[in-house]
Amino acid sequence: MTNTESTKYNTASIKLAIVGLGYVGLPLAVEFGKKIETIGFDINTTRIQELKQGKDITLEVEPEELAQAKNLRYTIDSEDIRGCNIYIVTVPTPIDQYKRPDLTPLIKSSEIIGKLLNPNDLVIYESTVYPGATEEVCVPILEKQSGLIYGTTENCSLETAHFFLGYSPERINPGDKERRLSTIKKITSGTTPEIADKVDQLYQTIITAGTHKVNSIKVAEAAKVIENTQRDVNIALINELTLIFNRLNIDTESVLEAAGTKWNFLPFRPGLVGGHCIGVDPYYLTHKAVEVGYNPEMILAGRRLNDNMGSYVADQVTKLMTQKRIHTVDANILIMGLTFKENCPDIRNTKVIDLIQEFAKYNCKVEIYDPWVDKQEAQQEYGINPIEHPTKGKYDAIIIAVAHNQFKELTSKQIKAYGKQNHILYDIKYLLKANEVDGRL
Numbered sequence: 001m002t003n004t005e006s007t008k009y010n011t012a013s014i015k016l017a018i019v020g021l022g023y024v025g026l027p028l029a030v031e032f033g034k035k036i037e038t039i040g041f042d043i044n045t046t047r048i049q050e051l052k053q054g055k056d057i058t059l060e061v062e063p064e065e066l067a068q069a070k071n072l073r074y075t076i077d078s079e080d081i082r083g084c085n086i087y088i089v090t091v092p093t094p095i096d097q098y099k100r101p102d103l104t105p106l107i108k109s110s111e112i113i114g115k116l117l118n119p120n121d122l123v124i125y126e127s128t129v130y131p132g133a134t135e136e137v138c139v140p141i142l143e144k145q146s147g148l149i150y151g152t153t154e155n156c157s158l159e160t161a162h163f164f165l166g167y168s169p170e171r172i173n174p175g176d177k178e179r180r181l182s183t184i185k186k187i188t189s190g191t192t193p194e195i196a197d198k199v200d201q202l203y204q205t206i207i208t209a210g211t212h213k214v215n216s217i218k219v220a221e222a223a224k225v226i227e228n229t230q231r232d233v234n235i236a237l238i239n240e241l242t243l244i245f246n247r248l249n250i251d252t253e254s255v256l257e258a259a260g261t262k263w264n265f266l267p268f269r270p271g272l273v274g275g276h277c278i279g280v281d282p283y284y285l286t287h288k289a290v291e292v293g294y295n296p297e298m299i300l301a302g303r304r305l306n307d308n309m310g311s312y313v314a315d316q317v318t319k320l321m322t323q324k325r326i327h328t329v330d331a332n333i334l335i336m337g338l339t340f341k342e343n344c345p346d347i348r349n350t351k352v353i354d355l356i357q358e359f360a361k362y363n364c365k366v367e368i369y370d371p372w373v374d375k376q377e378a379q380q381e382y383g384i385n386p387i388e389h390p391t392k393g394k395y396d397a398i399i400i401a402v403a404h405n406q407f408k409e410l411t412s413k414q415i416k417a418y419g420k421q422n423h424i425l426y427d428i429k430y431l432l433k434a435n436e437v438d439g440r441l
Contacts (some may be wrong), residue, residue, distance in 0.1 A: 005065050006028070011035060011036045011202075013085075014036050014085065014086055014202075015037050015039075015083060015084040015086070016032055016036050016037065016038045016039070016084060016086045016087075016268075017038075017039045017040075017041055017081035017084040017087045017088070018032070018038060018039070018040045018041065018086065018090060018383065019041050019042075019081075019084070019087060019088065019089045019090065019091065019109050019112070019113065020041075020042060020089065020090040020091040020092075020105075020109065021041070021042040021044075021047060021048075021051065021074070021090075022038045022042075022090070022091075022092065022210070023058050023060055023172055023174050023276075023346065024090040024126060024170040024172050024385070025040065025042070025088075025090035025091075026040070026051070026056060026058065026060060026061055027060050027061055027172060027180070027181045028090060028126070028170075028181060028233070028296055029069070029072055029087065030065055030066060030068070030072060030291075031068045031069075031181055031182060031206040032060050032071075033069030033070070033071045033072025034068055034069050034070070034071065034072075034206075035071065035205055035206065036071060036205070037071050038069070038070075038071055038072045038422050039073055039074075039075060039080060039081050039084065040072060040073070040074045041074075041075055041076070041078060041080070041081050041225060042074070042076065043076065044076075044186045045076055047072050049078045049393060051066070051074045052074055054066050054067060056175070057345065057374060058345060058346070059175075059344070059345055060172075060205070061124055062172065071078075075250065078112045078115075078116065078333060082114060082116045083116075083118075084116070084121075085118070085120070085121050085122065085206070086121070086122045086123075086124065086202070087113050087116075087121070087123045087124070088104070088125075088126060088169060088437050089109050089110070089120070089123065089124070089126060089127060090126045090127065091105035091106055091108075091109045091127055092105055092127065092276060093105065093106060093127045093128050093129055093174065093280070093284070094276070094280060094348075094349070095280050095283050095284075099283050099286070099303075099396065100283070100287060101129070101133075101283065101284050101287050103129070103133070103137055105127075106125075106127055106129070106133075106137065106138060107137065107138075107141060110137075110138045110141040110142055110145075110431065111141055111145055113122075113142065113145075113349060114141055114142040114143075114144065114145025114146045115145045115146070116123065116146075117142065117145070117148055118158045118163075118164050119148060119161040119162060119163070120162065120163070120164070121163045121164070121168060122163070122164045122165070122190045122198065122199070123138075123142060123163065123164070123165055123166070124166035124167065124168055124194065124199060124202075125138065125164075125165075125166070125168075126165050126167075126168055126169060126170040127170070128169060128170065128224050128225060128228075128277065128280075128281055128284065129221055129225070129284060130221065130223040130225060130284040130285055130287055130288035131218045131219075131221045131285075131288060132218055132221070132279070132288065133221065133284075133288075134167050134217055134221060135150075135191075135217060135218075136258045138165075139165065140342035146163060147161075148161045148162060149161065149162050150162065150163065150164075150165065150191070151161075151163060151164045151165075151184065151191060151192065151195070152191050152192065153191070153192045153193070156192055161391045164190065164191055164192070164195045165191045165195070165217065166188070166190040166192065166195060166196070166198075166199035166217075166300075167188075167189045167190075167217040167220045167221060168186055168187060168188045168189065168199060168203060168220065169187055169220055169221070169223065169224030170224075171184045171185075171186070171187075171224075171227075172184075172271060174275075174341070174346045175341060175342065175344025175346070181206070181207075182206055182207055182208045182209065183208060183209050183211055184207075184209055185207070185209045185210050185211065185357050186203045186207045186209070186210075186211045186212070187211070187212050187213075187214060187220050187224065188200040188203055188211050188212070188213045188214070188220070189213065189214050189215070189216060189217045189219065189220035190217070191217065192198070195383055196213055196215075197213075199213075200213045207388065223316045224434050225281050225282075225284055225285045225390050227278045227281075228278045228281040228282065228286065229281060229282045229285055229299055231268075232273060232278050232279070232281075232282050232299075232302055232303065232306060233282075233298060233299060234266060234268045235268050235269075235273050235278075235302075235306060235307050236273075236301070236302030236303070236305045237268070237302070238252075238256070238268045238269060238270045239270045239271070239273075239306060239309055239441075240305055241255075241270075242270040242389050242441050243312065246441075248317075250300075251434050252270060252440075253269075253430050253434065253440075254434070256269065263310070269430065270309075270441040271309070271428055271429065271441060272306075272310055272340075272351035272352065272354070272355075272401065272428065273306040273307075273309065273351060274340040274348075274349045274350045274351035274352070275340035275341060275348065275349055275350070276340075276346070276348040276349055279306070279307075279340075279349050280349060281353065282299050282302070283303065285299065286299050286300055286303075298321075307351075307354075308352050309351065309354075310352070310353075310354025310355045310357075310358060311354060311358050313332070313355060313399070313426070313428060313441070314354075314355055314358030314359055315358070316390075316426065316439055317333075317397050317399060317424060317426050317439070318362060319422045320397075320426065320438050320439050321397055321424050324422055324423075324424065324438075325422075326397070326422060326423070326424065327396075328362040328364060328381055328395050329362060329363050329364075330363060330364070330365060331362070331364045331365065331396040331397060332364075332367070332394055332395045332396050332397075333359050333364045333365065333366045333367070333395065333396065333397045333398075333399070333424040334367050334369060334390055334394075334395040334397070334398045334399070334419075335352060335355060335356065335366060335367070335368050335399045335401050335406055336354050336369050336370070336390075336398065336399065336400045336401060336402065336404075336415075337352060337369075337370050337371050337400065337401040337402020337403075337404060337407070338350060338368050338370040338378060338384070338386060338401075338402070339352075339370060339372055339373060339402055339404075340352075341402070342402055342403040342404050342405070342429075343372065343404055344372065345373060345377075347372060347373060347377065347378060347381060347382070348381075352368075352401050352402070353382055354386070355383075355399065355401065356368070367387050367390070367395075368385075368386045369385055369387050369389065369390050370384060370386050370402065370404070371404065371406050372404060373386050390418040391418070392417075392418055393417070393418070393419070393420060393421075394418065394420070395418050395419045395420065395423060396419070396420060396422075396423055396424070397419075397423060397424040397426065398415060398418055398419050398423065398424070398425045398426070399426045399427075399428065400415070400425075400426070400427045400428060400429055400431050400432070401428050401429070402429065403429040403430075403431055407431060408431055412425070412432045412433075412436035412437070415432075424438045424439070425437045425438050426438060426439045426440060427439075427440040427441075428440065428441055
């Protein structure tokens with residue numbers, strides 16, 4: 001079905017619930033809310049109150065876009081989504097302290113929806129999981145809570161009360177104002193050919209970039225989880241090359257710029273690899289791989305390398321300080337940036353935390369400056385109190401950790417003004433030229 005044909009899709013009978021209104025769920029709810037009766041459900045009371053006031057602290061949706069979603073309303077009460085016939089789940093899938101998948105949000109949302117399901121209802125999951133998780137973990141919960149039977153190709157013709165399942169992985173890129181939900185091609189799937197068509201047609205009502213329908217939920221799950229695994233492995237390679245080049249006293253950026261003159265050289269750069277996707281998704285795939293008896297050597301090696309980059313940077317900075325006879329104990333350290341990526345307030349799984357923890361081992365006094373970060377969230381999540389603005393002439397070491405536009409606008413002279421007369425300036429993000437800093441990746 002083409003996008004033009006998708007306009008024929010009858011949405012009048014649809015009552016849609018979006019479960020989870022974070023970076024993924026809210027843009028989805030807003031787009032559907034422009035065209036279909038939609039209820040956005042979240043367990044965070046503050047979040048719902050802010051959305052009702054037309055505010056999105058994630059900055060993914062502008063106030064005027066929120067206002068355009070005339071058919072969207074918000075609730076914290078799960079009873080308000082009873083009577084919906086399509087439920088889309090957009091809750092996060094983090095990892096625990098042992099790097100294992102934490103499916104708690106997925107399980108809890110499935111329990112809520114299961115209690116509300118009626119025959120022929122459709123549940124679509126967007127949360128990133130390992131192949132097979134949606135059917136292996138969520139379906140039994142939905143069946144138990146609803147008393148209904150999971151409808152498949154084999155049994156859906158039987159005279160039994162069924163519910164149906166779809167999977168369409170999220171592809172949101174937080175902070176990206178060019179690649180928006182509607183302009184990113186959507187992968188779709190369903191448990192039967194008919195349901196797959198229904199899921200595909202539903203998303204075609206809002207996705208202008210089109211859809212890509214696959215023949216099974218497992219294929220869709222796998223497609224999503226390898227997207228970020230591929231990026232993770234490629235960045236790990238560049239990070240390892242950086243470790244080698246630094247030992248050889250070769251500037252990594254110069255090497256990458258030279259190699260990049262060939263048309264097929266991939267433009268990856270070294271750095272701290274965090275966030276809710278790239279730093280997490282590979283562990284979902286490796287977890288399932290080990291479960292079926294395969295040890296994923298390359299993926300795990302890449303993950304270990306990327307996870308250790310924070311420690312490596314801290315070590316490099318302390319060595320540079322020692323070379324300049326700057327005492328590390330009780331040293332004042334300024335870290336510019338806390339979020340996991342530039343121009344985005346998202347601090348989930350940020351690897352800047354690794355830097356902070358490493359400097360804590362030296363009893364350094366670390367201050368975090370990040371104009372994008374919600375200070376209350378930083379305190380709740382990590383026990384960090386970001387400063388309003390750096391103090392001039394105070395710091396023994398300055399680290400540029402995130403490439404926010406506000407930092408790009410500063411000259412090396414302006415940044416160095418934050419440091420003492422004798423200080424270290426280390427640039428993780430290549431914002432400054434090699435001759436303007438003491439060290440960089």
